[in-house]
Every structure is written in structure tokens, then in C-alpha cells.
Amino acid sequence: MAKLMKRKTKTLIVIFVISVILSLKFPSEIEEEERAKREKLEKEEKTFSVFLQRDSATSTPGGVISLADELHGLEYDFYRQNCPQAESIVRSTMARIYMQQNDISFGLLRLLFHDCFIKGCDASVFLDDSNGNKNHSIERQAAPNKTLRGINEIDMIKEELDNACPGVVSCADTLALATRDAVVLAGGPFYPVFTGRRDSTQSYFDEAMDEIPKPNDNITRTLFLFSRRGFDERETVNLLGAHNVGKISCDFIRNRLTNFSGTGQPDASVDHDFLNELRLACQDSNSTNHDGTVASMKSRETRNSSSAMIFQGLSASILSGARFDNHYYQNLLGGRGLLFADQQLMADENTARIVAVYASDDGTTFRRDFSRSMVKMSNLGVLTGTLGQVRNKCSFPTSQS
Ligand code: HEM
Ligand SMILES: *[C@@H]1O[C@H](CO)[C@@H](O)[C@H](O)[C@H]1NC(C)=O
Ligand SMILES: *[C@@H]1O[C@H](CO)[C@@H](O)[C@H](O)[C@H]1NC(C)=O
Ligand SMILES: *[C@@H]1O[C@H](CO)[C@@H](O)[C@H](O)[C@H]1NC(C)=O
Ligand SMILES: *[C@@H]1O[C@H](CO)[C@@H](O)[C@H](O)[C@H]1NC(C)=O
Ligand SMILES: *[C@@H]1O[C@H](CO)[C@@H](O)[C@H](O)[C@H]1NC(C)=O
Numbered sequence: 001m002a003k004l005m006k007r008k009t010k011t012l013i014v015i016f017v018i019s020v021i022l023s024l025k026f027p028s029e030i031e032e033e034e035r036a037k038r039e040k041l042e043k044e045e046k047t048f049s050v051f052l053q054r055d056s057a058t059s060t061p062g063g064v065i066s067l068a069d070e071l072h073g074l075e076y077d078f079y080r081q082n083c084p085q086a087e088s089i090v091r092s093t094m095a096r097i098y099m100q101q102n103d104i105s106f107g108l109l110r111l112l113f114h115d116c117f118i119k120g121c122d123a124s125v126f127l128d129d130s131n132g133n134k135n136h137s138i139e140r141q142a143a144p145n146k147t148l149r150g151i152n153e154i155d156m157i158k159e160e161l162d163n164a165c166p167g168v169v170s171c172a173d174t175l176a177l178a179t180r181d182a183v184v185l186a187g188g189p190f191y192p193v194f195t196g197r198r199d200s201t202q203s204y205f206d207e208a209m210d211e212i213p214k215p216n217d218n219i220t221r222t223l224f225l226f227s228r229r230g231f232d233e234r235e236t237v238n239l240l241g242a243h244n245v246g247k248i249s250c251d252f253i254r255n256r257l258t259n260f261s262g263t264g265q266p267d268a269s270v271d272h273d274f275l276n277e278l279r280l281a282c283q284d285s286n287s288t289n290h291d292g293t294v295a296s297m298k299s300r301e302t303r304n305s306s307s308a309m310i311f312q313g314l315s316a317s318i319l320s321g322a323r324f325d326n327h328y329y330q331n332l333l334g335g336r337g338l339l340f341a342d343q344q345l346m347a348d349e350n351t352a353r354i355v356a357v358y359a360s361d362d363g364t365t366f367r368r369d370f371s372r373s374m375v376k377m378s379n380l381g382v383l384t385g386t387l388g389q390v391r392n393k394c395s396f397p398t399s400q401s
């Protein structure tokens with residue numbers, strides 16, 4: 001019933017103000033080595049704090065959103081007392097995993113989105129609180145059908161953390177930190193992750209079914225779902241730029257290729273040449289695995305300048321790219337978005353203009369905004385203080401006796 005609304009033309013030029021520099025105080029008793037390390041991080045974070053302050057035509061009235069408003073009780077280096085090596089353990093374990101499996105970054109990025117979007121960044125996406133009751137569905141089963149990737153890897157990192165500091169670091173912080181580190185490893189922009197998140201005691205299947213955006217959602221629905229999480233249009237367009245990387249299974253686009261929404265026709269918003277490329281890429285994939293595993297025996301791979309594709313054995317997937325640049329937006333301008341929801345960014349006057357802004361430079365604007373959007377997403381609805389718990393195994397609630 002929601003109608004596509006004509007939105008008032010707004011200036012999209014965003015002026016970033018180098019205004020408030022985050023000032024951090026450290027206890028004087030910190031050892032010199034720790035201190036040097038922290039100063040280095042601090043320096044990095046000062047650089048990035050610029051992006052946490054903005055005066056934007058598309059932000060909420062009143063202008064600058066302060067960093068403190070978005071911290072929601074999180075702290076800089078929350079584990080400095082109880083597990084000072086926590087962040088370096090995450091970083092080194094993540095680096096080890098990445099070396100064996102460099103597409104893990106994309107799995108984690110999606111996993112973080114699915115966690116944070118539903119009741120906040122509380123690791124609820126990992127939780128199996130069904131207690132053997134098959135009727136009780138859990139959040140991670142709701143994620144539009146394909147199994148989320150990265151859950152085992154977070155378990156591995158959490159195990160390393162618990163070896164060093166048993167029961168101290170939450171699964172939610174582990175995911176937030178590991179995802180940031182994975183994004184950086186994959187060539188994405190750095191962004192500061194403050195810590196102190198705690199884990200939920202519950203999983204939220206119904207909310208996930210309703211509120212995780214779906215690949216065939218129209219722009220009205222997508223903007224609605226993101227606005228409920230506090231993201232404005234620019235931030236929504238920016239976050240969808242995560243689809244610069246990773247792969248999308250043909251399952252999610254096949255309906256666009258032949259009989260879109262029961263029209264008997266392909267989706268008219270798909271560029272004609274691209275339609276043929278997609279059909280070609282997805283044609284052998286009738287027997288796509290539905291358990292989410294990649295059945296890659298022989299993987300055939302062709303790369304083209306306009307769009308890279310990868311066909312992995314039985315589970316044909318389109319690789320949307322491997323770099324954190326702005327080819328996603330350039331593709332949208334040419335009708336080459338993979339998901340209907342992606343291409344819908346061109347169906348609304350405002351979002352289309354934002355796409356054009358991101359497409360227009362060398363990717364700098366996208367990456368800069370992406371740092372900021374990721375901070376905001378990583379801090380959504382966090383549980384801090386005495387709320388929630390710190391789980392041992394991320395998949396199971398820790399019994400509270
Ligand atoms: C309208 C919103 C969105 C929709 C409908 C959507 C949908 C999807 C779908 C269907 C896939 C393919 C999964 C598969 O084939 O297994 C996917 C992949 C992915 N999504 Fe999204 N997504 C949305 C927003 C986001 C956001 C906000 C992020 C992160 C900031 C994100 C990050 C990713 C990544 C990194 C992948 C690749 C995963 C991989 O290679 O394993 N998505 N998305
Ligand atoms: C968008 O999708 C919603 C349901 O998800 C629907 O109610 C609405 O009519 C759609 N809008 C347009 C313009 O198609
Ligand atoms: C599970 O669902 C089935 C069918 O809907 C029902 O017969 C059964 O009693 C349910 N079991 C529990 C434990 O709720
Ligand atoms: C995806 O989930 C929906 C809702 O549970 C279900 O109706 C549909 O059959 C599922 N599709 C696949 C491919 O598993
Ligand atoms: C397209 O889908 C609609 C509804 O699912 C169906 O009624 C129609 O027969 C299909 N058309 C073709 C050409 O497959
Ligand atoms: C895919 O399925 C269609 C209809 O079920 C069939 O005609 C076609 O031959 C199948 N393609 C492959 C590669 O199995």
C-alpha cells in the first residue's frame with residue numbers, strides 16, 4: 001500500500017567537517033608497549049573520526065551527529081583491563097583464517113548485517129536456543145534461505161579468545177571486530193570499532209523473517225526497512241555498496257531472467273546484454289545445492305572487464321566483484337545490478353542521484369561513507385553493562401544459574 005513517493009529534491013553534496021577530534025585519555029600506568037600500540041590505533045581512529053562527524057544535507061535535521069550519540073554505551077578498548085590482548089588475538093586469528101579463505105570477509109560482512117539488523121548487534125544470529133525443539137525456528141535459518149557464512153570462523157576466534165581470557169569477550173564483540181579486520185584485509189576501508197557489546201539470550205526468527213530485506217523487495221520497502229534502523233537514504237545506498245564484493249547465488253536472480261513476478265517476461269530493469277550474460281551464467285544451475293555448500297569440483301571462471309563471473313561447479317554464482325570500489329554503482333547506472341533490490345536503487349529519484357554521486361569518482365566517496373555507515377551498523381541496538389550475557393559457545397546461551 002505504500003506508494004513510491006516523490007521526494008523533495010535535496011542537495012546531495014555532503015560536506016565533511018574536520019571538527020571535533022576524538023580525545024582519548026589513557027591511564028598513566030599503562031605499559032609503554034601497550035601505550036605505543038594504542039597511540040598508533042588512536043592516530044588511525046582520529047583520522048577516521050572525521051567521518052563520524054558530518055554535516056549532511058541528508059542527515060537528520062540539526063546536522064552533525066556526534067560520535068557519542070552513536071556509541072550507545074560502548075567504550076574505546078573495553079577489554080583493556082580484563083583482556084588487553086583481545087583485539088590483537090582477533091586480528092591475528094582473522095589474518096590466519098583469511099589466508100586460507102579470503103572470501104571469508106564477504107561472509108562476515110553479510111553476517112554482521114544480519115546480526116545487527118535484528119535486535120541489534122547482540123550475536124543473536126549465532127544462537128540456537130531451540131533446545132532440540134524442532135518447532136522452534138532460529139534466526140539464522142530465516143536469513144533468506146542461503147546459509148550465512150562465517151559462523152564457524154567466529155567460533156574459532158572466540159575459542160582463541162577464551163583460551164586467553166575465559167568468558168570475557170562477547171560473541172557480539174568478536175563478530176564486530178573480526179568483521180572490521182576482515183574488511184580491512186580484503187582491501188576495504190578501516191573504521192573504528194568500540195567494544196563492550198554483550199550477547200543476547202534469545203534468537204529472533206520472526207523478526208528476521210520480516211525485517212531482513214529481501215532480494216526482490218522494491219525500493220520503498222528497502223528504504224522503509226533501513227529507516228527503521230535509523231539509516232537515511234544515503235546510508236542505505238551506501239550500505240548496499242557492500243554488494244561490491246562477494247557472490248550472489250543464481251537462486252536469487254533467476255526469477256528476473258525469465259518470468260519476473262509472473263509477468264511471463266524478464267525484469268525490464270535488466271540491461272539487455274546483461275540479461276544474456278546472466279542467463280548464460282545461471283543456465284547450468286538447475287541443480288544448485290540448497291544446503292548452501294559450494295559444490296565446486298571444477299570451477300570455471302571467466303572474467304570480463306564489465307562484470308566478473310564465477311561458476312562454481314553445481315552452485316552457479318555470480319561474483320559481483322572482489323574489491324571495495326564503486327563498480328557496484330557504475331553497474332547500477334548501466335542496468336547491471338544483480339538483485340532486483342540492487343537495481344531498484346535506480347527506481348527512486350533520490351537514491352538514483354546518490355548512486356550517481358558514488359559512481360562519479362574513484363570510489364573515495366563510497367569508501368569514506370562506508371566507514372561511517374559500518375560504525376553505525378556495528379553499534380546498532382547493542383546490549384551493554386549488565387544486559388545480556390557473555391556466551392561461551394556462540395551458538396548456545398550460557399546457562400544462568
Ligand atoms: C536490500 C538489502 C539487501 C538485500 C536484499 C541483500 C541480499 C543479499 C543476497 C540475496 C545475497 C546472496 C547470498 C547468497 O547467494 O548466498 C547477498 C550477499 C551479500 N550481501 Fe547482501 N543484501 C542486502 C544488504 C546488504 C548489506 C547492508 C550488506 C552489508 C553491509 C550486505 C552484504 C552482503 C555481502 C558481503 C554479500 C556476499 C556474501 C558472500 O559472498 O558470502 N548486504 N545479499
Ligand atoms: C513495494 O512493495 C510493497 C510490499 O513489499 C508493496 O506493498 C508496495 O505496493 C510496493 N510498491 C510499489 C511501488 O511497487
Ligand atoms: C510441533 O509441531 C507439530 C505440528 O505442527 C505438533 O504436532 C507438535 O506437537 C509440536 N511439538 C512441540 C514440541 O511443540
Ligand atoms: C525460502 O524461505 C521461504 C520462507 O520460509 C520458503 O517459503 C521458501 O520455500 C524458501 N526457499 C528456498 C529455496 O529454500
Ligand atoms: C509466469 O508465472 C506465472 C505466475 O507464477 C504463471 O501463471 C505463468 O504461467 C508463468 N509464465 C510462463 C511463461 O512461464
Ligand atoms: C533445467 O530445467 C529445465 C526444466 O526443468 C530443463 O528443461 C533443462 O534442461 C534443465 N537444464 C539443465 C542444465 O539441467
Ligand SMILES: *[C@@H]1O[C@H](CO)[C@@H](O)[C@H](O)[C@H]1NC(C)=O
Nearest residue numbers: 276277280302303304305306
Ligand atoms: C569475456 O571476455 C573474454 C575475453 O577476455 C571474451 O572472449 C568473452 O566473449 C567475454 N564474455 C562476455 C560474456 O562478454
